[in-house]
Amino acid sequence: MTIPRIIKKGEFAHKDLVSMEQLTEKEIYLILDKARMFKEISLRNIKKVPALKGKTVVNLFFEPSTRTRTSFEIAAKRLSADIVNITSSASAVVKGETLLDTAQTLMAMKPDFMIIRHSFSGSALYLSKIVSASVLNAGDGLHEHPTQALLDMYTMKEYKNRLEGLKVAIVGDIAHSRVARSNIIGLNKVKADVMLVGPKTLIPTGIEKMNVKVSHDLKEAVSWADVVMMLRIQLERLTEGLFPTIREYSMLYGLNKEILKNLRKDAIIMHPGPINRNVEISPDVVNDKRCVILNQVENGVAVRMAVLFLLRGAEKVSIEQ
Amino acid sequence: MLLIKGARLVDPSHHIDKKADILIDRGKIVEIKGSINVRGAEVLSATNLILCPGFIDIHTHLREPGEEFKETIESGCRAAAAGGFTAIACMPNTIPPNDNPSTTRFIMERARMANGVKVMPVGAITVEQKGEKLCEYFSMKQEGMVAISEDGKSVMNSGILRRAMEYAATHDILVISHCEDHNLSGKGVMNEGIFSTRFGLRPVPVQSEEIIVFRDIAVSSLTGCRLHIAHVSAADSLFHIRRAKKKKMRVTAETTPHYLYLSDDMLSTYDTNLKVNPPLRSRSDVQALRKAIKDGTIDCIASDHAPHSPAEKEVEFDIAKPGIAGLETSAGLIMNLVNDGVISLKRAIHLMSTGPAKVLGISPNSLTVGQEANITIIDLRKEWVVDPSKFFSKARNTPFAGYKLRGRVLATIVSGRVLYSEL
Numbered sequence: 183m184t185i186p187r188i189i190k191k192g193e194f195a196h197k198d199l200v201s202m203e204q205l206t207e208k209e210i211y212l213i214l215d216k217a218r219m220f221k222e223i224s225l226r227n228i229k230k231v232p233a234l235k236g237k238t239v240v241n242l243f244f245e246p247s248t249r250t251r252t253s254f255e256i257a258a259k260r261l262s263a264d265i266v267n268i269t270s271s272a273s274a275v276v277k278g279e280t281l282l283d284t285a286q287t288l289m290a291m292k293p294d295f296m297i298i299r300h301s302f303s304g305s306a307l308y309l310s311k312i313v314s315a316s317v318l319n320a321g322d323g324l325h326e327h328p329t330q331a332l333l334d335m336y337t338m339k340e341y342k343n344r345l346e347g348l349k350v351a352i353v354g355d356i357a358h359s360r361v362a363r364s365n366i367i368g369l370n371k372v373k374a375d376v377m378l379v380g381p382k383t384l385i386p387t388g389i390e391k392m393n394v395k396v397s398h399d400l401k402e403a404v405s406w407a408d409v410v411m412m413l414r415i416q417l418e419r420l421t422e423g424l425f426p427t428i429r430e431y432s433m434l435y436g437l438n439k440e441i442l443k444n445l446r447k448d449a450i451i452m453h454p455g456p457i458n459r460n461v462e463i464s465p466d467v468v469n470d471k472r473c474v475i476l477n478q479v480e481n482g483v484a485v486r487m488a489v490l491f492l493l494r495g496a497e498k499v500s501i502e503q
Numbered sequence: 504m505l506l507i508k509g510a511r512l513v514d515p516s517h518h519i520d521k522k523a524d525i526l527i528d529r530g531k532i533v534e535i536k537g538s539i540n541v542r543g544a545e546v547l548s549a550t551n552l553i554l555c556p557g558f559i560d561i562h563t564h565l566r567e568p569g570e571e572f573k574e575t576i577e578s579g580c581r582a583a584a585a586g587g588f589t590a591i592a593c594m595p596n597t598i599p600p601n602d603n604p605s606t607t608r609f610i611m612e613r614a615r616m617a618n619g620v621k622v623m624p625v626g627a628i629t630v631e632q633k634g635e636k637l638c639e640y641f642s643m644k645q646e647g648m649v650a651i652s653e654d655g656k657s658v659m660n661s662g663i664l665r666r667a668m669e670y671a672a673t674h675d676i677l678v679i680s681h682c683e684d685h686n687l688s689g690k691g692v693m694n695e696g697i698f699s700t701r702f703g704l705r706p707v708p709v710q711s712e713e714i715i716v717f718r719d720i721a722v723s724s725l726t727g728c729r730l731h732i733a734h735v736s737a738a739d740s741l742f743h744i745r746r747a748k749k750k751k752m753r754v755t756a757e758t759t760p761h762y763l764y765l766s767d768d769m770l771s772t773y774d775t776n777l778k779v780n781p782p783l784r785s786r787s788d789v790q791a792l793r794k795a796i797k798d799g800t801i802d803c804i805a806s807d808h809a810p811h812s813p814a815e816k817e818v819e820f821d822i823a824k825p826g827i828a829g830l831e832t833s834a835g836l837i838m839n840l841v842n843d844g845v846i847s848l849k850r851a852i853h854l855m856s857t858g859p860a861k862v863l864g865i866s867p868n869s870l871t872v873g874q875e876a877n878i879t880i881i882d883l884r885k886e887w888v889v890d891p892s893k894f895f896s897k898a899r900n901t902p903f904a905g906y907k908l909r910g911r912v913l914a915t916i917v918s919g920r921v922l923y924s925e926l
Contacts, residue, residue, distance in 0.1 A: 282817050302819035303703035304773030323821070325703030363703060387706060388697030 194492040198310040198317040201326045202367040210371060213488050214336050220491070221484035223260060233491055234263035239295040240288055241267045243320070247299055249455055249479065250320050250330070254297050257486035263295070281305060282312060289313050294494055298322070316493040321360050330454055331364035333485040335372065337478050338409055341450050345372040351403040353379040353435055354413030354462055355424075357386040361454045362413060366392050379403045380435060383424040400435050405444040411452040412437055412462045428461055438464040450474045504528045505919060506541055510549035510880065514556050514870040515849040516857040525554065527876040530919035535872060547926050549880055552913060555852045556868035557589030557877030558834060559859040561757060562679075562733055562805035564826070565591075565622070567613060568606070569598025574810040574897050576610065579830070580619030582896035584922040586806070587834040587855075587912035589868060589877040590621035594654040595632070602627035602638045607646035620917055623649040623863070625679060628667050634658045637667055641674050649863050652679035652733065655780070657715050659685060661722060668728035677729045677864060682715035682740070683781065692821055694767040694782045702770055704820060709737035709788070712781050716740040720747045720754055731862050732756040734807050736781040738791035741800050748800070755862045757805040758792050760836035761827055763845075765789070765902060775816045775823035776902040779807075796854060797846050803858030806833040810898030828898035832889055836903070838881060838910025848883065855879075880914040880926070887911050 193212055196204065205213075223231055239258040243251050251267065258265040268288075281300070288296065296315045298306050303323030310317035321327040339345050350369055356362045356378050369376050370393050377395040378385060385396055397403050404410055415431065425431045437451065445451075451463075451473040459465050467473060505527040512535070513520050524539040525532060565579040574582075576593075583591045593610065595601035601610060607624050614622035626648040630636040632655075640651060651671060657680065658664040671678050688707045693699050695706030716732055720743055723730035732744060735758045747754040761779060766786045770777055777783060795801045809826020816823050834855060841851045856879070860867035868877040889906045891899040915923040 280814070280818050300819070302821040304820045307773055308819060323703050324705070360703060363701075386700040387695050387708075388700050391697045392701065 196493065199328055199489055199493060200306040200310050200317060200319040202328045202331050202364045202371070203326070205328075205368070205371065207371045210332070210335065210368060213332055213485065213492060214339060216488035216492060217332075217336050217481070217484040220487035221481065223487070224480070224483055229260050230262055231260065232262045234258065234261040234494070237263040237294040237494065238292065239263045239265040239297065239490070240293045241265060242284075242288070242296055242298045243267070243269045244298070244300045245321070247320070249482075250299065253479070253482040254318070254320060254486050257483050257490060258295075260483070261487055261490055263490070281309065285309055285313050289315065295490065318489065318493070323360065324358050324363070325360055326364045327360040328364050329482070329486055329489060330361050331368040332489070333478055333482040334365055334411065334452060334454070335368055336481045336485050337452065337474055338450070340477070340481070341474060342408055345369070345374050348374040348409060349377070349407050350374055350409040350411060351377045351379055351407035352411045352413065353400060353403065353437070355384045355415055355419060356380055356389065356413070357384050358416065358419070359413050365411065366394055377403050377406060381425055400437070400441060401444055404441055408446070408449050409452060410437065410445065410449065414454065414456065415458055415462050432461055436460070436462055436464060437467050439466050442467060442470065445472065452478055455479070504541060504544035505547065505916075505921070506539060506544040507547045507549050507554060507880070508539075510552050510554035512554050512870050513848060513852055515853045516556070516867060517869055517871055519870055520849070525870070527916070527919045530876055532870065532872055532874050532876050535870065547914070547921070547924070549926065551882070553848070553881040553883055554870070555879055555881065556856040556870055557915065557917065558587045558855040558879050559863075559868070560588045560591040560806050560808070560830065560833065561803055561859040561862060562759075563591045563593050563808040563830060564596065564810065565593040566597060566810060568609065572897070573812050576613040576622060577617040577619070578895065578897045579808070579810070580614070580617045580622065582808070582830040582894060583620045584915045584917070585895045585912070586830040586832070587879040587881070587915050588620055588830065589879065589915060589917045590623060592623040592625050592649055592863065594625050594652060595627040596654045600627045600632050601625070602630050602632065604639055604642040604646045607643045607648050611647045619922055620915070623647070623865075625649060625654070626651045628653045628658055628678065629663065632656060634660055634663055637670055640671055640676050644674060644676060649865065650677040650679050650731070653681060655681055656685065657681060657683050661718060664719070664722050665726060668722055668726040668730075672726055672728035675729070675864075677731055677862070679731045679733050680715065680719045681733050682712045682719060684711045684714045687711040687714065692778065692782065693770055694784045696767060696785060698767045698770060702773070704770065707782050709739050709784060712737050713739045713743065717743045720744075720752065723747075723754060724752060729753045729864070730755070734759050734762070734781060734805065735792065735795075735801065736762045736784050736788065738788045741791060741795050745800050755802040756800065757803045757859075757862070758796065758801050759805055759807045760829060760833050761902070762792050763789060763796070763840065764836060773820045774902060775818065775820055776827065776900050778820060778823050778825045779827055780825040793840075793845050797850060801854070802862050804833065804837055804854045805859070806830050808896070810896055811900045813899065816900050826900065827902065828891070828894065828896050828900050830896060831894050832901060832903050834879070834881070834912045835887065835889070835908040835910055838883060839908040841883065842909040876916055876919040878916040879912060881910060882913050883910050885909070885911040885913070
């Protein structure tokens with residue numbers, strides 16, 4: 183089944199945001215610029231603009247998520263859109279309804295946006311091909327999580343005033359991380375330098391071809407970096423034999439006070455959350471001045487407002503009426 | 504009587520390549536001559552067409568018994584005829600699997616009722632394909648089974664495989680191996696490399712195939728059992744096959760048209776029609792396989808016809824069933840390689856006809872007087888576009904939809920009966 187593509191003109195000519203891969207450098211900066219305007223709205227007493235008034239947004243989450251779902255929900259509400267949450271802890275397969283059926287059922291109710299999180303790679307792209315609504319990828323399997331990368335880049339730019347030439351170390355389970363993939367692709371586009379850090383079991387095959395450095399030494403990476411991005415270690419990786427124990431993982435790749443001595447004073451520490459204290463990050467690091475984890479969360483709302491606005495709102499409405 | 508006039512007869516195994524008329528009576532070739540005229544014979548004009556020994560597909564899935572919504576023996580036979588095949592070997596992974604003589608007999612009976620191309624059942628190596636207990640190979644062979652294969656999986660226990668191959672060798676039964684180390688494949692769905700990393704799809708390394716190719720050759724060496732490696736997808740596997748052949752071992756191998764055309768970089772679309780097992784490999788593997796079909800490392804082409812219903816493909820990539828409905832595109836894709844200069848016409852006909860017969864150890868189709876008239880007629884120059892909606896198969900799952908190919912099957916004759924004809 184194919185649906186007619188909506189051809190959009192102008193500075194942001196996309197129906198969907200399914201990947202960082204689809205964006206140009208210019209479009210990335212456009213989103214970040216718009217986000218700066220939207221961030222201000224969240225600081226107002228009345229945190230609402232009518233930009234997406236009358237639009238319907240469906241939050242379609244096939245994987246448990248609190249922060250991303252809430253962030254999208256608040257973003258949509260601050261733009262005056264109506265949003266409904268569909269959370270399915272069990273996958274569609276278990277329920278016996280396919281993604282195709284779910285999508286068609288929802289489309290019959292005429293939403294303007296569908297925000298999808300799904301445990302299978304490619305599901306956001308698949309959805310974008312079968313519905314006429316704008317599809318936002320809120321994380322598909324091991325593939326991409328573009329709004330996370332955009333909010334991370336926004337935060338880097340906010341603290342470091344630039345992205346080009348910035349040295350970003352991403353530490354942890356790169357192989358199973360859509361956050362890492364989207365950041366690598368996005369940071370490449372804005373000409374930042376990326377170093378990936380972790381044991382070989384967590385570094386996927388051929389990743390060097392994505393224009394990144396690979397290191398197995400956290401200390402080396404921390405001394406090099408302007409930005410240290412720690413990734414969450416899923417405890418299930420332990421049963422897959424990807425590292426022997428949490429203790430040894432934490433010893434080698436956990437960010438603690440000792441390792442932090444090698445980090446530049448003006449560097450920043452990031453984490454997409456939720457954090458595993460004492461696994462990839464120790465509590466005293468969370469309280470370090472250079473840690474910007476909560477600022478990432480704050481910026482997430484602004485960036486998602488910008489993306490929602492650019493995908494559908496742009497031609498018809500302006501922020502201030 | 505059937506008289507086919509004006510075709511170019513090409514039968515590489517008998518060094519035949521000439522323009523001649525061919526007369527068929529009571530299922531057999533009765534005369535081959537420059538010009539034949541017989542009153543009352545049905546005449547097929549095949550001027551400018553290639554007439555060759557009927558194609559044989561050594562690896563298909565007919566889904567009956569158990570999954571008749573995907574394909575039946577009857578619909579599969581019609582698809583095979585349209586694809587130029589006069590005989591097909593069908594794999595045992597039905598529901599229930601073909602792991603006992605009565606299921607083999609059932610398949611043979613259904614094939615007789617379908618009254619189409621010849622159907623040659625392949626039996627399972629172990630009961631329920633569980634890798635534990637040997638099937639009754641001898642009794643199944645008596646019912647018409649031509650080979651055994653665990654199909655879709657490997658017998659992971661080398662001890663069991665050894666006994667299976669020893670027992671098979673006792674009755675001169677061919678073992679066809681799907682080569683995959685399931686522990687190494689894990690939950691993988693595509694070839695491991697830069698593209699699996701980029702697309703975020705769980706990877707299967709080429710070594711998952713290579714290890715079992717090597718192991719099965721070793722067990723063949725231990726047991727003296729004939730071994731055929733199914734759907735070779737990776738260049739690294741070819742090394743071991745070449746080595747076995749050099750040692751004059753009884754080891755043969757097949758590949759499929761999709762491994763000769765498609766590569767892992769194409770999965771950026773997450774098109775589930777590109778999901779196959781083993782997974783599509785890199786472009787350099789495609790080139791290596793193209794070389795291997797030419798130099799004889801690969802003995803035959805198999806379609807690995809794997810029909811699926813739309814419901815099994817219109818889902819996320821991870822949960823889509825692997826496989827391509829290949830019966831009706833296989834010959835066209837191979838003839839297209841002839842037109843592209845990858846292989847000669849003679850080699851192509853060998854790979855499609857004599858090659859698979861030799862692997863199976865059955866008497867090959869040939870264009871000689873007295874032989875059963877199993878014939879495929881091809882227009883090597885005809886351009887056509889693959890249109891799954893026109894398939895005789897129940898299935899539509901093909902990544903080749905829309906492909907423009909040069910070279911098409913125009914007629915298929917089995918035991919003197921025209922089962923398919925565009926003439």
